[in-house]
Amino acid sequence: EQTSTTSKPKAKQTMAEMMMENHAAAGEEGMMGEEEMEIGVNFQTLDCLNEHGINANDIQKLQDAGYHTVEAIAHSTVRKLSDVKGISEAKVLKIKEIVKAMVPSDFKTAADALEDRKAMLTLTTGAVELDKLLEGGIETGSITEVFGEFRTGKTQLCHTLCVTCQLAVTDGGAEGKAMYIDTEGTFRPERLQAIAERFNMDPVATLENVAYARAHNSEHQMELLKVAAAILSTDRYALIVVDSATALFRTDYSGRGELSERQMQMAQFLRQLTRLAEEFGVAVLITNQVVANPDGMSFAKDSTKPIGGNIIAHASTTRLRMRKGRGENRICTVFDSPTLPEADAQFAVSATGIQDAVE
Numbered sequence: 001e002q003t004s005t006t007s008k009p010k011a012k013q014t015m016a017e018m019m020m021e022n023h024a025a026a027g028e029e030g031m032m033g034e035e036e037m038e039i040g041v042n043f044q045t046l047d048c049l050n051e052h053g054i055n056a057n058d059i060q061k062l063q064d065a066g067y068h069t070v071e072a073i074a075h076s077t078v079r080k081l082s083d084v085k086g087i088s089e090a091k092v093l094k095i096k097e098i099v100k101a102m103v104p105s106d107f108k109t110a111a112d113a114l115e116d117r118k119a120m121l122t123l124t125t126g127a128v129e130l131d132k133l134l135e136g137g138i139e140t141g142s143i144t145e146v147f148g149e150f151r152t153g154k155t156q157l158c159h160t161l162c163v164t165c166q167l168a169v170t171d172g173g174a175e176g177k178a179m180y181i182d183t184e185g186t187f188r189p190e191r192l193q194a195i196a197e198r199f200n201m202d203p204v205a206t207l208e209n210v211a212y213a214r215a216h217n218s219e220h221q222m223e224l225l226k227v228a229a230a231i232l233s234t235d236r237y238a239l240i241v242v243d244s245a246t247a248l249f250r251t252d253y254s255g256r257g258e259l260s261e262r263q264m265q266m267a268q269f270l271r272q273l274t275r276l277a278e279e280f281g282v283a284v285l286i287t288n289q290v291v292a293n294p295d296g297m298s299f300a301k302d303s304t305k306p307i308g309g310n311i312i313a314h315a316s317t318t319r320l321r322m323r324k325g326r327g328e329n330r331i332c333t334v335f336d337s338p339t340l341p342e343a344d345a346q347f348a349v350s351a352t353g354i355q356d357a358v359e
Contacts, residue, residue: 043279044070044102045233052098061086066226068233071279074103123239123283124172125347126160126195126354130332133345134318137164137172140238140283143273143315145245147288147306148322153330153349154287155186158241160353161285162210163195165238176238176282177209179231181224183247187212191353198352211237218248218265225272232280240276245269245286246308263311270315288312329357 046059048070065084067073073081073095081092122136131137138144138161146154162180167173180187189207196206211231215221221242228240246266253262277284290304306312306319313319319336328348334340346357 042281043233046070046073048102049095049098054095054098058087058091058095063230066229068229069279070099070102072229072275074099074105075275075279121169121174121238122172123161123174124164124167125157126164127345127347127356129345129357130347130354131172133332133334133340133343135340138239138283138285139318140174140277141281142277142317143270143284143286144318144320145286145288145306145312145316146320146322147290147335149290149304149324152322152324153347153354154322155243156191156349157354158243158285158287159188159191160195161239161283162192162241163199163201163206163353165283166201166206166209167199174238174283176236177211178239178241179211179213179228179237179282181213181215181221181228181240181242183215183221183242183244185214186243187214191351194351195353215248218252218269221248222265222269222272225269225276229276229279232276232282237280237282240273240282240284242273242284242286244289245273246288246312250289250307263309266308267311267315270312274315286316325357327358 046062046068049059050056061084062073067076067081067084078089078092078096081087081095082089084092087095121140122131122134122138123140124131124137125134146157148154158180162178164172165174165176165178167175169175189210189212192207192210193203196203213224213227215224231237249262249266249269253259253265273284273286276282288306288308291307293303293305306321313336316336317338318334318340321333321335323331323333325331325346328350329346330349331344331346333344334342348355348357
């Protein structure tokens with residue numbers, strides 16, 4: 001598996017080593033408490049369960065199964081947790097009982113929900129008009145889907161955000177690292193260097209802060225999310241990019257006969273991504289391919305539709321459609337969003353990522 005993390009090659013470590021690092025990170029967090037609070041780290045590592053009488057062996061089993069935070073257990077069903085090797089149902093119920101007291105999951109007022117929304121960060125896209133359209137940029141804590149034909153700027157947006165998420169909060173960033181899962185072989189580190197120079201950042205340090213993995217099939221893509229959860233629980237990350245989320249499912253499952261299985265697996269993948277977004281407060285950006293829509297009228301302005309059907313439509317909080325414009329310009333349309341109005345914005349694709357549209 002080519003899972004390489006530039007700054008700290010955690011993805012290649014054993015889970016035992018990661019446990020050690022978790023302890024170290026917990027110690028560091030104590031020292032950096034005030035600084036961390038500014039950018040809202042709102043998850044608790046599984047080490048907290050030690051104080052409640054859960055032994056280290058059981059915690060290790062949960063981590064091996066991909067659970068790295070108390071929130072992950074709180075958001076999981078008893079049935080799913082019972083599938084973890086070596087943990088009985090009685091123990092699962094006991095753990096769930098402990099976790100229930102640690103993670104608030106009751107009703108709260110809309111006023112409180114509004115306060116939570118105000119604390120949410122947005123990541124700048126690098127283009128003023130596009131940021132205006134998105135009311136600040138790509139929001140953290142949810143999934144944003146970008147779809148369009150080839151050469152519409154989807155991968156460029158992914159690369160630009162890998163750099164801008166490292167900027168200071170006052171500059172439209174989130175002071176966190178980025179994680180890039182590449183399914184089509186389009187990741188280019190040299191592009192990140194050019195973008196970093198544009199934002200007056202150190203190119204070497206910028207690349208160190210981007211964890212990159214190449215997924216080779218849909219099962220590997222799912223597996224990488226487990227590794228991602230382990231890495232996210234040990235460091236401050238602001239962004240997860242999956243470019244593209246659907247390409248491998250499209251080729252691994254073919255024909256009508258395998259369609260329902262494909263949609264089920266894709267739903268599982270998107271559910272995991274949603275969980276990571278909510279648990280670690282990271283922005284999740286997925287790109288999606290389009291398919292020609294034969295039943296649409298051929299003379300319609302845009303006869304393509306995103307693939308993945310309703311499953312991907314419901315999983316994404318914000319959906320953006322990219323189209324080609326004149327020259328290097330591209331047009332982004334808000335296709336679906338709970339808060340943003342349906343509107344267009346122009347931007348340009350350049351050697352230094354996404355920037356303002358050129359006349």
